[in-house]
Amino acid sequence: SQTIHQWPATLVQPVGSPLSLECTVEGTSNPNLYWYRQAAGRGLQLLFYSVGIGQISSEVPQNLSASRPQDRQFILSSKKLLLSDSGFYLCAWARQGDFTEAFFGQGTRLTVV
Amino acid sequence: GQQVMQIPQYQHVQEGEDFTTYCNSSTTLSNIQWYKQRPGGHPVFLIQLVKSGEVKKQKRLTFQFGEAKKNSSLHITATQTTDVGTYFCAGGDNFGNEKLTFGTGTRLTIIP
Numbered sequence: 001s002q003t004i005h006q007w008p009a010t011l012v013q014p015v016g017s018p019l020s021l022e023c024t025v026e027g028t029s030n031p032n033l034y035w036y037r038q039a040a041g042r043g044l045q046l047l048f049y050s051v052g053i054g055q056i057s058s059e060v061p062q063n064l065s066a067s068r069p070q071d072r073q074f075i076l077s078s079k080k081l082l083l084s085d086s087g088f089y090l091c092a093w094a095r096q097g098d099f100t101e102a103f104f105g106q107g108t109r110l111t112v113v
Numbered sequence: 114g115q116q117v118m119q120i121p122q123y124q125h126v127q128e129g130e131d132f133t134t135y136c137n138s139s140t141t142l143s144n145i146q147w148y149k150q151r152p153g154g155h156p157v158f159l160i161q162l163v164k165s166g167e168v169k170k171q172k173r174l175t176f177q178f179g180e181a182k183k184n185s186s187l188h189i190t191a192t193q194t195t196d197v198g199t200y201f202c203a204g205g206d207n208f209g210n211e212k213l214t215f216g217t218g219t220r221l222t223i224i225p
Contacts, residue, residue: 044215104155
């Protein structure tokens, strides 16, 4: 069966510090991968998605970047965090081409102080 | 870019009352999906609709996909406390880019 791992679960970082959130998927190959951000009490904002290794589509200009160094690994990064980067970050995967269902990780709650 | 809006943003209902959330996309969707996110949790898939005018039911939940494939609704009959959470619609666009855009969500609270 497929599983998705996302870590850490919570993170408190000072303004100006770097960020690296990792997401890995097991039990499937060539998945679509997604990073979403959810501000407190708000909807899911699509940040990045990827259809293959090294292929990243950015949805919103921002202080963040994403990379996909391996087929089932998706990394969200920042060189210098801003207060506005605080939020709940969710990684998700879906099978390519059929949009049947997206599977989410447990999420990372990031607080920038 | 594609925008997917949901109304209402919040809904408080007495236990046993019905609840409906509406989803509207700025562009035609290839499909619509619905998710439920419990407080503190992550979104969990409920259902997918693909065909124009499609209606699907899951126990007390009824899902509809509009004829123009730009809107959808989720109706819950006789709400229970276990229905508490935020309901999101999500749609794939017709441009073949594998993008999955979520709606703004409707947060449902139940008054016992």
